[in-house]
Amino acid sequence: MTTPPIQWYPGHIAKAEKALKEQLKLVDVVLEVRDVRIPLATQHPQVSQWTGSKTRVLVLNRMDMISPQVQKLWESWFVAQGEVPYFTDAQHGKGTVAVVKAAQAAGVEVNKKRRDRGMLPRPVRAVVIGFPNVGKSALINRLLGRRAVESAARPGVTRQLRWVKISDRIELLDAPGVIPAKLDDREAAIKLAICDDIGEASYDNQLVAAxxxxxxGYLQDTSGNLLPRSILESRYGLDATNVTGEDYLLTLANERYQGDAERAARQLLNDFRKGNLGGIPLELPPN
Incomplete structure (x- = not known):
């Protein structure tokens, strides 16, 4: 199969990136949100460079989309890398209290330094960054306890940088989704497209669904104990063993969608994105 022509037009993202770098100078804490189904593919290569010595809180969102067993594996892996991951389901408000506490803890340190310099304490300033559509706005709305930020299933909804006051102790900057200007890793690009975390992009649904x-199929062969059983057969009544993704899609189209492969592809991607196929991680911790 040829490389999917995944292309994005990040005109507004380049602009947002520039504004974000300016705003980062005013920030004490960076909340980096990633998609727990693809925590490596949703790692922006420049985040650590941008944040420098600032406190970074790693938030792995959509914990409802993977099994507790897979969550434990990722937790152990990140801890071994020297990082503390915070798992959230921002849509339903799970895990968000711990994220607030982590941000506030960083604020205590900031204000201690301010007091030492004879300055008055102020609210900790945090920024939420990550790829488009990983759930940043949903997280902010949960942290606020009200809907202050537009949140949509459509990637790239947040365009402006804006400050939102969470409490007397935290002010939060909601930033547009940032994606690298160029993504050379084909596998990561495909995973981003599958999860719809790629923002304003164009790609071939049929190639991505295949x-x-x-x-x-690969994950079931190599790590079947960590995935639901017979994922595709359970949903569509079609066995995917020993067939290519392309062939499976065509058979599905013929059996269910009057030969309409585009419709079959959209349905498949939609079912995955909504969790209708079960909890499926597309990445597992490297050995």
């Missing part, structure tokens, strides 16, 4: 079928 890649999803191949990836599920």
């Amino acid at each position: 890649e999803l079928v191949d990836l599920i």
